[in-house]
Amino acid sequence: MSKYTVIGLRVEHAGPLALLQDAGRFGVRRLGVTQGGPADLHGWAWANRLVDNAWGTPALEITFGGLKLVAERDLTIAVAGGDLSATLEGRPLPLWQPVSLREGQALAFAAPRNGLRAYLAVAGGFQAEPVLGSVSCVVREGLGGFDGRGGKLADGDRLAVTADAGRRVQEKRVPAAECPDYASPATLALLPGAQVADFTGDSLFAAFNRPWRVDDRADRMGVRLTGPKLTCRIGSLISEGIGLGAVQVPPDGQPIALLNDRQTIGGYPRLGALTPLSASRLAQCLPGQEVRLAATTLERALSGQRRFRDAMAG
Amino acid sequence: MSRAMNRKEGLPRIESAGLDGWMVRLFERIDEENLAWLGALARRCEAEFGAMLVDLVPSYTTLLVVFDPLRLSPASARQRLAALLVDLEPETVAAGGEVRELPTWYDPSVGPDLERVARHAGMSVEAVIDCHAGREYRVFALGFAPGFAFMGLLDERLEVPRLDTPRQKVPVNSVAIAGRQTAAYPAVSPGGWNLLGRTAAHLFDRDREGFSLLKVGDRVRFVPVDRATFERQGGDATPVECHK
Numbered sequence: 001m002s003k004y005t006v007i008g009l010r011v012e013h014a015g016p017l018a019l020l021q022d023a024g025r026f027g028v029r030r031l032g033v034t035q036g037g038p039a040d041l042h043g044w045a046w047a048n049r050l051v052d053n054a055w056g057t058p059a060l061e062i063t064f065g066g067l068k069l070v071a072e073r074d075l076t077i078a079v080a081g082g083d084l085s086a087t088l089e090g091r092p093l094p095l096w097q098p099v100s101l102r103e104g105q106a107l108a109f110a111a112p113r114n115g116l117r118a119y120l121a122v123a124g125g126f127q128a129e130p131v132l133g134s135v136s137c138v139v140r141e142g143l144g145g146f147d148g149r150g151g152k153l154a155d156g157d158r159l160a161v162t163a164d165a166g167r168r169v170q171e172k173r174v175p176a177a178e179c180p181d182y183a184s185p186a187t188l189a190l191l192p193g194a195q196v197a198d199f200t201g202d203s204l205f206a207a208f209n210r211p212w213r214v215d216d217r218a219d220r221m222g223v224r225l226t227g228p229k230l231t232c233r234i235g236s237l238i239s240e241g242i243g244l245g246a247v248q249v250p251p252d253g254q255p256i257a258l259l260n261d262r263q264t265i266g267g268y269p270r271l272g273a274l275t276p277l278s279a280s281r282l283a284q285c286l287p288g289q290e291v292r293l294a295a296t297t298l299e300r301a302l303s304g305q306r307r308f309r310d311a312m313a314g
Numbered sequence: 315m316s317r318a319m320n321r322k323e324g325l326p327r328i329e330s331a332g333l334d335g336w337m338v339r340l341f342e343r344i345d346e347e348n349l350a351w352l353g354a355l356a357r358r359c360e361a362e363f364g365a366m367l368v369d370l371v372p373s374y375t376t377l378l379v380v381f382d383p384l385r386l387s388p389a390s391a392r393q394r395l396a397a398l399l400v401d402l403e404p405e406t407v408a409a410g411g412e413v414r415e416l417p418t419w420y421d422p423s424v425g426p427d428l429e430r431v432a433r434h435a436g437m438s439v440e441a442v443i444d445c446h447a448g449r450e451y452r453v454f455a456l457g458f459a460p461g462f463a464f465m466g467l468l469d470e471r472l473e474v475p476r477l478d479t480p481r482q483k484v485p486v487n488s489v490a491i492a493g494r495q496t497a498a499y500p501a502v503s504p505g506g507w508n509l510l511g512r513t514a515a516h517l518f519d520r521d522r523e524g525f526s527l528l529k530v531g532d533r534v535r536f537v538p539v540d541r542a543t544f545e546r547q548g549g550d551a552t553p554v555e556c557h558k
Contacts, residue, residue, distance in 0.1 A: 029369045029380075031518075031526040032456035032463075131520055141460050142501065143520070194329035194337065238344060239455060239464075241371030241378025243332040265373050265457035273332030298388045301333045309384055 008161030015066025025134035036136030039283035043081020047121035050078035057125035074166035082115025115182030124162035189296040193272035216287035229253030245274030350404035411531030419544035420511035427508035461500035461518030463528040480506035514549035
């Protein structure tokens with residue numbers, strides 16, 4: 001952590017789940033350590049971009065809402081991703097744009113209005129000591145976050161920022177197409193995997209033509225989808241590495257899309273893997289929401305990812 | 315490729331694992347011999363991909379290779395992997411992992427399934443301990459939790475299924491068996507494996523170089539120690555039932 005660290009925000013009410021996230025923890029999955037990082041990479045990256053932060057700068061991932069913060073100094077911030085009815089001093093906070101916060105002002109996130117997770121970035125980034133190369137907070141593993149021990153935000157926490165967290169940033173306009181309506185039915189792009197041919201024909205037809213409902217068994221490890229029962233000719237595999245967005249199908253036939261905090265290895269057969277941007281989109285869906293799966297190709301997935309990263313670099 | 319990769323099974327195979335990964339499948343079955351091949355491939359990937367390599371996840375029969383698709387297209391990554399497989403040779407035994415000894419106190423107070431396992435195996439508790447501690451295990455994979463090493467293969471006589479109802483809280487450092495595998499829990503977690511005892515070893519330490527005591531390919535022995543030695547080595551002798 002830099003010695004130029006100062007306290008930027010005080011946590012008045014922590015709410016159910018607010019976590020510090022950089023791009024993720026890499027190079028240690030062979031030790032059984034999960035990837036972590038923002039569940040919605042797109043919203044997290046935009047929040048950072050809006051305050052001129054470099055890719056990978058730590059920002060807050062706020063799930064559900066219930067969080068109230070008070071500025072301990074003047075700050076330049078941006079909130080992107082889900083709309084959790086955020087207010088600044090009681091007035092609606094504009095999303096997807098930089099905002100100046102004066103010392104003593106209160107920033108509150110109430111409840112989901114559109115999407116599930118909001119990302120709060122501060123100019124220069126939040127500051128914490130990296131653990132295994134990352135500050136990404138994984139509660140289950142006790143790694144990362146402001147305390148280094150995987151702690152989510154708690155009442156009374158004081159959040160460190162850099163000394164120039166109040167710097168001015170250039171006004172930016174986020175293209176409308178980059179601000180998703182998370183409540184609309186989502187089509188998730190999936191790259192078919194090696195076991196796709198082991199599913200029955202009926203199951204494959206259903207997987208890609210019938211709607212799926214986001215279950216309430218959903219967290220940063222994975223999101224369960226309910227719908228037609230899928231049948232795979234193989235029940236389980238010898239455990240092997242699991243990539244981000246992998247869609248595994250346990251014997252009950254209901255798929256689980258695996259997100260950032262997934263276990264590193266597992267043995268259920270898979271339909272394939274969601275593209276990173278589709279995994280992000282799914283992470284913004286509320287229980288009960290409808291999604292569809294659509295097969296895509298590596299070429300299309302790659303060009304989508306390139307467009308996204310080019311926009312973040314520009 | 316070689317004798318060990320059974321060509322009739324169409325191995326090795328490079329399979330889709332998303333936009334940023336390829337799954338290299340070298341074997342169909344779990345075998346200690348797999349480790350030397352998987353280790354050799356991991357080494358080659360590190361040399362070939364350099365900074366474009368994001369992660370490697372070795373497991374029993376596969377190596378998941380994760381790369382940065384913006385710096386190396388999936389198609390080029392696949393080509394490079396295919397080239398690495400052409401003349402792959404297994405690592406020599408000398409490079410086949412560290413030898414690790416885990417001092418372990420086998421006792422019903424910290425290994426509450428010892429007696430049930432003994433009944434299941436038709437052996438005395440002493441014989442179960444001798445049997446578990448009597449062989450060297452290889453680390454096949456890490457997963458489930460940071461530093462949790464899946465080791466095998468266990469003597470067939472000790473093969474018992476997982477618990478019907480997993481424990482909510484397995485104490486840290488519990489030594490356990492399930493199927494033909496054994497493991498030690500690096501942190502408190504839920505778990506359905508059968509507990510035989512507890513080790514005094516530090517399995518996962520964020521402040522240690524390399525973090526995890528055990529790595530894929532390591533050779534591991536459980537060394538029985540008495541309670542006094544276990545506690546002197548820093549072991550926590552609190553009985554399992556007090557951990558609820």
